[in-house]
Amino acid sequence: MSENVIVELASSENPLVLDCGKTIGPIKTAYTTYGKLNDSKSNAILICHALTGDQYVASEHPITKKNGWWSLLIGPGKSIDTDKYFIICPNVIGGCMGSTGPNEENPQTGKEYGLDFPVVTIADMVKAQKLLIDKLGIKKLFSVIGGSMGGMLVLQWLSKYPACVFSAIPIATTSSHSAQNIALNELARQAIMADPEWKSGNYNEQNTKPIKGLSVARMAAHISYLSEQSLHEKFGRNLQNKNKIEFSFDADFQVESYLRHQGFKFVDRFDANSYLYITRAMDYFDLKMENNGSLIEAFKDTEAHTLCVSFTSDWLYPTSENKVITKTFNALGLNVSFVEIDTDNGHDSFLLNEPEFFDTIQGFLDATYKKL
Amino acid sequence: MSLFNTDKDFNVISNLIPSGSNIIDIGCGDGSLLDYLDKNKNINGRGLEIDQDKIRECLAKGISVMQGDADIDLVDYPDKSFDYSILTYTLQATKKPKEVLEELVRISDKAIVSFPNFGYWKIRLNLLLNGTMPVSNNLSYSWYETPNLHFCTITDFIELCGATNIKIEKKCNLKKYSIQEYTKKSKFDNFFLESGMFLISKK
Numbered sequence: 222m223s224e225n226v227i228v229e230l231a232s233s234e235n236p237l238v239l240d241c242g243k244t245i246g247p248i249k250t251a252y253t254t255y256g257k258l259n260d261s262k263s264n265a266i267l268i269c270h271a272l273t274g275d276q277y278v279a280s281e282h283p284i285t286k287k288n289g290w291w292s293l294l295i296g297p298g299k300s301i302d303t304d305k306y307f308i309i310c311p312n313v314i315g316g317c318m319g320s321t322g323p324n325e326e327n328p329q330t331g332k333e334y335g336l337d338f339p340v341v342t343i344a345d346m347v348k349a350q351k352l353l354i355d356k357l358g359i360k361k362l363f364s365v366i367g368g369s370m371g372g373m374l375v376l377q378w379l380s381k382y383p384a385c386v387f388s389a390i391p392i393a394t395t396s397s398h399s400a401q402n403i404a405l406n407e408l409a410r411q412a413i414m415a416d417p418e419w420k421s422g423n424y425n426e427q428n429t430k431p432i433k434g435l436s437v438a439r440m441a442a443h444i445s446y447l448s449e450q451s452l453h454e455k456f457g458r459n460l461q462n463k464n465k466i467e468f469s470f471d472a473d474f475q476v477e478s479y480l481r482h483q484g485f486k487f488v489d490r491f492d493a494n495s496y497l498y499i500t501r502a503m504d505y506f507d508l509k510m511e512n513n514g515s516l517i518e519a520f521k522d523t524e525a526h527t528l529c530v531s532f533t534s535d536w537l538y539p540t541s542e543n544k545v546i547t548k549t550f551n552a553l554g555l556n557v558s559f560v561e562i563d564t565d566n567g568h569d570s571f572l573l574n575e576p577e578f579f580d581t582i583q584g585f586l587d588a589t590y591k592k593l
Numbered sequence: 594m595s596l597f598n599t600d601k602d603f604n605v606i607s608n609l610i611p612s613g614s615n616i617i618d619i620g621c622g623d624g625s626l627l628d629y630l631d632k633n634k635n636i637n638g639r640g641l642e643i644d645q646d647k648i649r650e651c652l653a654k655g656i657s658v659m660q661g662d663a664d665i666d667l668v669d670y671p672d673k674s675f676d677y678s679i680l681t682y683t684l685q686a687t688k689k690p691k692e693v694l695e696e697l698v699r700i701s702d703k704a705i706v707s708f709p710n711f712g713y714w715k716i717r718l719n720l721l722l723n724g725t726m727p728v729s730n731n732l733s734y735s736w737y738e739t740p741n742l743h744f745c746t747i748t749d750f751i752e753l754c755g756a757t758n759i760k761i762e763k764k765c766n767l768k769k770y771s772i773q774e775y776t777k778k779s780k781f782d783n784f785f786l787e788s789g790m791f792l793i794s795k796k
Contacts, residue, residue, distance in 0.1 A: 528652070547659065548669045554615075556639075556657040560648055580649050588655035 223254040225276060225283070227319050230352040233328075237314075237348060240505075243339040247328065250353050251319025252276050252311035255295065256303035258357070263593055265359045266301065266586075267350065268310040269367030269374035272442075272499055273491055275318040278310040279303070284490040293574055300583035305590075306363065311353055313346040313374070315499050317492035320349075324425065324492045336422035341498060343370070343506045347377040354385070361385050363593065364586060368392035368571035369538060370499070373506050376519075376546065380508055383523035388589045390582060392530045392571050395542040396516055396549075397507035402537065405445050406500035409438035413493045422494050435493045436484030443483045448534035448567035452476060516549045526556045526592065528585040530578065532570040533563050558585060601770050602707075603629045606679065608772060609705055609763065609792055610634055614676040617641060617701065619663050620683035624651035631656075639675070641666060664688045667696040675701040682788070684708045685741045691753060698759055698795040707767070707790035712746030712783035731787060747789040751778050758796045765790035 229247045231237045236246025253276045258265060268278050268291065275282075279289040279296055295301040295308055312320040315338070323338040330337075354362065365386050367375045372394025378386050395402070413419055416434025420427045444452075456476040460466065463473065472478040512518040527550055531543035540561050550557035562578045564570045570578065603626055610616065612634045618627050621640030624647075630636045640658035642648050651658040659666065663680070664687050678701035680693070685708050687693045697704035709731055710716075716727045726736040734741065745753075754761050761775040767788050775791070782789070 526657070544669075551659070551669055551674070552671050554674065557659065558648075558652060558657050559659045559661070560645065560652075561660050563645065577645060577649070581652060584649050584653035588653055591655060 227251045240342040248321040255308040258307040265307045266364045269371035271369035276310045276312040300579040314349045315341045317495035323494035364388040366390040379523045380519045386525045388526040390528045393538045403504045412437040431493045439487040440480040440484040445537045446569040450565040528558045535568040537568040617675045618679045624656040670700040678704045681707045703794045711744045747783040760796045763792035
């Protein structure tokens, strides 16, 4: 297992050209790796994290001290076996765990970017990841895997760098952000920007922190990661450490207390401006539009073996959205597999202990590895 | 319906298919047939299966498989996506067998379809003598718990093909494991064969 590594990529002479037309360079990318890259450099798997994920995929998080967000799935002898594969997990640009983003220093001014940071897209994030893969000397990734926003990055890799991807697992994702997805993100952004401590994005400079806004954003998002069934089973109408309702606006119900806790613990590890930038990147994601209205066009050059996974109770990125992707892969005659995992855990399922999901991934990866 | 899928059945199917064909096996189960055809005929195979446990077995064999339902999901495939589609002992479990057959000959050049034959003499005799729905090795479910919805006889199948845009090219005898060019309806087949298997295409 590697420590967190931060590399400088691109440069002021040879900057990263962003979709918005601006350029940045040099950029930083923070990443972790697990396992060993083999001599032929053919066993590399790129893991793409979701909106609030980071590079600590299978090692302890430095702030929360919790296990990595996919440590149930990735490790020695686990479904994604680090004794066999070399795992790379970078923090996306726009993020807040060491990669270039709004809370990092702008090399031009020596001050923090804040809202001067250019609006980045999923494609920009992938361009930065490609620079990292090039730097590591890897020509073709054995697999690119990610859920939710991570799944969008996977799809973007297939579309933009088809020759560099042998297999791919997009999970609980979409090829274009829906109106409902955008609406939920806008709710989160407005919550952050309505907090007077946000200070038009200059909170660090003014020594404040939009704790309330960011935690409300997290609470709203957290609801969308669960399902009605799982909320009902976890909390029902149970009261929090009391026998009867108190006719007040304190957290009477367990579900209220839970959401408040989720919100407040989130602000310790996440930056409010990063949340704005990354949700914006997701909202702009539309592979169909990017390719003259044709999703077929988006994937026309890929030959990758793909496994698409959705979850029955996921209403944020429902099965129907994932099937748009498999339908396109089918129409292109790709080697595509699709599984809808039966679970009540909602969108969050891809981060939870779902043995059938893990077995599905392991079976696909190990069998596909033999086809290299 | 794995009871039917003996190696000899697989061999008959294998003999119907040229090497290197693009194939979809609808209701592919654990992928045994696709695996057999991959090893013997070097096919490029895909599966469609409804059961998650079986899908995982397919994936572990390196077979590309879509979770899906023959009644619903064949519409997602463009015309002529495959050289051959295979539907073994699944037709009787579909909600709309006629539409499924029409989809098969749309998404592939040719289709191989097999099904239990309700015209088989033992089934006729069973109903005649016992007056109960047949339960045998091949049809092991009681009437109240069977997943099978639309049983037919070989004669019924042939008549349905005649009434639609489907041409029968070959018939297979799964007793003798032989393949013959199809010329005309045979009352003997309908009486003596426990199951029917045909190679069909679009008229």
